[in-house]
Amino acid sequence: MCAYAIGSNLAYIYLRGEFSEPGKELEKALADAYANGLLGTNLMGTGYSLDIRVHYGAGAYICGEESALLESLEGRIGQPRLKPPFPATNGLYNKPTVINNVETLANVPWIVLNGAAWYRQFGTEKSSGVKLFSVSGHVKNPGNYELPLGKYSIQDLLDMAGGSSTGRPIRAVLPAGSSSPIIPAVNFGAKLDYESMAGIGSVLGSCSFIFMDDSVDMVWAARKMIRFFKHESCGKCTPCREGTYWALKLYNKLLSGEGTLADIDMIGEVNKQIIGKCFCPLGEFATSSMTFTLKHFKQDYIDFIEKKKGGTPEYKAELARDTHGHHAQAAH
Amino acid sequence: MLRTNRAADIEKVLAKYPTKRSAVMPLLNLAQEEYGYCSPEAIREVAAICDLDPTEVKSVVGFYTMYYEEKVGTTVIDVCDDLPCALRGADGFIAHCERKLGIKAGETTANGKITLHSVMCVAACNRAPVAQVNGAYRYDLTPETFDQMVDELQK
Ligand SMILES: Cc1cc2nc3c(=O)[nH]c(=O)nc-3n(C[C@H](O)[C@H](O)[C@H](O)COP(=O)(O)O)c2cc1C
Ligand code: SF4
Ligand code: FES
Numbered sequence: 001m002c003a004y005a006i007g008s009n010l011a012y013i014y015l016r017g018e019f020s021e022p023g024k025e026l027e028k029a030l031a032d033a034y035a036n037g038l039l040g041t042n043l044m045g046t047g048y049s050l051d052i053r054v055h056y057g058a059g060a061y062i063c064g065e066e067s068a069l070l071e072s073l074e075g076r077i078g079q080p081r082l083k084p085p086f087p088a089t090n091g092l093y094n095k096p097t098v099i100n101n102v103e104t105l106a107n108v109p110w111i112v113l114n115g116a117a118w119y120r121q122f123g124t125e126k127s128s129g130v131k132l133f134s135v136s137g138h139v140k141n142p143g144n145y146e147l148p149l150g151k152y153s154i155q156d157l158l159d160m161a162g163g164s165s166t167g168r169p170i171r172a173v174l175p176a177g178s179s180s181p182i183i184p185a186v187n188f189g190a191k192l193d194y195e196s197m198a199g200i201g202s203v204l205g206s207c208s209f210i211f212m213d214d215s216v217d218m219v220w221a222a223r224k225m226i227r228f229f230k231h232e233s234c235g236k237c238t239p240c241r242e243g244t245y246w247a248l249k250l251y252n253k254l255l256s257g258e259g260t261l262a263d264i265d266m267i268g269e270v271n272k273q274i275i276g277k278c279f280c281p282l283g284e285f286a287t288s289s290m291t292f293t294l295k296h297f298k299q300d301y302i303d304f305i306e307k308k309k310g311g312t313p314e315y316k317a318e319l320a321r322d323t324h325g326h327h328a329q330a331a332h
Numbered sequence: 333m334l335r336t337n338r339a340a341d342i343e344k345v346l347a348k349y350p351t352k353r354s355a356v357m358p359l360l361n362l363a364q365e366e367y368g369y370c371s372p373e374a375i376r377e378v379a380a381i382c383d384l385d386p387t388e389v390k391s392v393v394g395f396y397t398m399y400y401e402e403k404v405g406t407t408v409i410d411v412c413d414d415l416p417c418a419l420r421g422a423d424g425f426i427a428h429c430e431r432k433l434g435i436k437a438g439e440t441t442a443n444g445k446i447t448l449h450s451v452m453c454v455a456a457c458n459r460a461p462v463a464q465v466n467g468a469y470r471y472d473l474t475p476e477t478f479d480q481m482v483d484e485l486q487k
Contacts, residue, residue, distance in 0.1 A: 017396070021469055055348075055357070056358065057396070058357055058361070058396035059398035059451075061452070072357070073354060074351065074353060075351070075353035075354045075355065075356040075357065076392070077396075078395065078396075135458070136416040136457035136458055137419045137420075138420075210419070210457075212419060224415040224418055228414060231452055314424075317427055
């Protein structure tokens with residue numbers, strides 16, 4: 001319907017490369033659609049034709065960013081493009097292009113069938129409709145939950161997911177994965193909509209809720225997140241490429257047991273060098289884990305140093321694995 | 333030769349895109365299936381098919397983590413130890429994998445059969461510890477199920 005609305009005869013589904021297995025299901029569904037005259041030429045006698053093809057990534061988070069996705073689809077390394085021009089005017093092969101998430105598109109048939117007013121009965125004035133919440137971490141029943149926006153609170157979501165899986169109290173949640181401002185449990189009364197989340201200094205974003213119990217050390221958690229962003233930085237701009245590199249070095253130092261209180265300030269400094277200076281939002285995402293664990297859980301950092309929590313065999317093993325363990329993306 | 337061994341697949345891939353350049357990623361997948369990794373020869377062949385300079389193809393290989401620049405084992409086991417999985421024991425689990433295989437993550441067993449990687453989130457955080465074995469998901473792993481799988485592969 002989206003392709004029809006903009007008069008396009010060609011659509012690509014960009015699937016991350018790790019999804020070769022689910023991709024087979026998708027390709028089968030597309031083959032079925034072709035076989036049943038829902039894709040191909042002259043659809044249902046309208047004269048309108050549409051091809052949908054699947055393109056697989058090959059392990060690069062940044063290719064979810066729309067302009068990096070276009071680069072990747074054109075056979076290049078996935079580095080974001082300068083905007084403007086925006087994809088709507090100069091997109092794939094320099095042609096006007098619409099890029100949407102599959103969840104967005106999945107709402108369209110229901111809205112077309114039942115009307116906008118019907119859809120708007122779900123959600124709030126500013127956050128209309130339903131959303132998929134993907135819940136992970138220390139909960140009994142992790143998985144996807146589809147909920148109307150604005151009706152339930154973070155605590156409700158936690159309860160729906162069966163509550164804590166460890167028997168220990170939940171301490172905090174990341175509402176949109178590693179890129180989002182962490183929310184301490186005192187704010188779990190906030191409703192799941194854009195305005196309420198903004199009200200508690202966070203975001204709804206991708207709605208990938210990672211719940212953490214009170215055994216989680218925020219220094220360790222922040223390091224995991226920085227490691228992710230350092231790994232996924234596309235290398236195009238210096239603040240993100242170098243900033244995530246130095247930040248990870250500092251966190252590694254803390255984990256190895258060699259950190260000092262001065263390193264905590266240094267993390268704040270490195271963070272400042274990244275914020276607001278990046279070419280695309282990924283660099284900004286990377287700062288969230290530092291900014292907000294420092295804001296809400298600074299005592300974890302101080303304790304980490306003062307109570308000499310670093311340097312345990314587990315942390316050392318984790319660090320050793322990191323230096324050579326994964327198949328790193330080459331820096332450009 | 334990719335061109336002779338996979339001619340039909342290459343045609344299919346090229347037909348998917350209006351430019352040859354766009355075919356570089358799926359062609360690298362074919363090359364990797366064929367050669368086990370993106371060897372210099374594979375890179376030259378893909379470059380020739382796409383009318384690109386081999387250095388351009390090499391930069392694509394270097395950028396994306398799923399293209400291997402060096403030989404890997406017959407079976408590649410990617411274990412996720414990103415944050416959500418780590419909250420459910422992935423760090424201890426991957427340490428077990430290393431012990432069982434007698435290698436460190438990033439290495440290949442001496443008999444060339446198994447490569448172990450630690451990878452970032454593969455979007456199955458609800459089923460951690462999780463691995464992809466030559467691309468296929470293995471969910472809710474335990475040291476026991478991992479050992480069984482490895483014993484099977486090592487036969
Ligand atoms: C670093 C980065 C990664 C992203 N990854 C994804 C992704 O995996 N999937 C996605 O739909 N959008 C992702 N986005 C957002 C897209 O750029 C784009 O805004 C979105 O796909 C638009 O579709 P929507 O309006 O339907 O949400 C990402 C953005 C950034 C900056
Ligand atoms: S912010 Fe990071 S991911 Fe984005 S363009 Fe710069 S280096 Fe690449
Ligand atoms: S963190 Fe391991 S699959 Fe998501």
